[in-house]
Amino acid sequence: MRKNILAAAAVISxxxxxxxxxxxxxxxxxxxxxxxxxxGDDTALHVQGKDGSSMDINTGKTITDYxxxxxxxxxxxxxxMKSGEKNARVVMIQTPDSMEKINTFYKSQLESKGWxxxxxxxxxxxxxxxxxxxxxxLVVQIGTDGGNQSTVNQTLAxx
Numbered sequence: 001m002r003k004n005i006l007a008a009a010a011v012i013s014x015x016x017x018x019x020x021x022x023x024x025x026x027x028x029x030x031x032x033x034x035x036x037x038x039x040g041d042d043t044a045l046h047v048q049g050k051d052g053s054s055m056d057i058n059t060g061k062t063i064t065d066y067x068x069x070x071x072x073x074x075x076x077x078x079x080x081m082k083s084g085e086k087n088a089r090v091v092m093i094q095t096p097d098s099m100e101k102i103n104t105f106y107k108s109q110l111e112s113k114g115w116x117x118x119x120x121x122x123x124x125x126x127x128x129x130x131x132x133x134x135x136x137x138l139v140v141q142i143g144t145d146g147g148n149q150s151t152v153n154q155t156l157a158x159x
Contacts, residue, residue, distance in 0.1 A: 037061075056082045063091060070138060071109035073102055073152045088157040095152070099144040102152060103127050106140055135159050 023033040029050035036043050042060035058080040066072050066089070075095030082089050095102070106129060110117055115131040115138060127142045141153040 052084075054084050056080075063093075066091070067156070069113050069133070070156055071106055071113055071115075071140075072154065073097075073105055075152070078151070086158040088155070091152075091154045091156075093152040093154075095150050096148050097150055099125075099127065099142055099150050102142045102150055106142065110138075110140075132159070 020037075021033065021035045023031055025031050031046075031048045033046040033048075034043065035045075037060070042058065044059075044061075045057040047055045047057075059078060061077055061080065063072060063077050063080050072091065073093055073095065075093040075097070077091065078094045079090065079092040081091075106127075110129065110131050113133075115133045117129055117131045119128075119130040121128040125144050125146060129138075129140045131138045131140070135158055137155075137157055137159055139155045142150065143153070144150045
């Protein structure tokens, strides 16, 4: 699957300027579909392995189908990646909000939504939580560039 991702990245750069939707079959039989929105503001990539595994990556879109019991900070989606393996989901969100404001959100929301925080790591430019609920694990990393931009990286997967 990693080879598919690299091939897909190359395909995105070539095809996104040429077409709104295009599918290519790569060397091992995997299919890569690239779709670009109007003006190229958002891009969707779907990789289907010949073994039936799949991965979806979306950028620039509002995340609408995230599990309701998992806290998700609002902001512009820089990446939204889904994988069939362990129902994995990786989300990266960019926001002008401060790291402290985002941290306050996650402190309250994780507990109120029934997540058990197992590990917390704090530094000047990053906060990380590892939490679990039922059969799922969640890792949230909040970072800042020291200026006016914060990033939330969030990984959700079955145990």
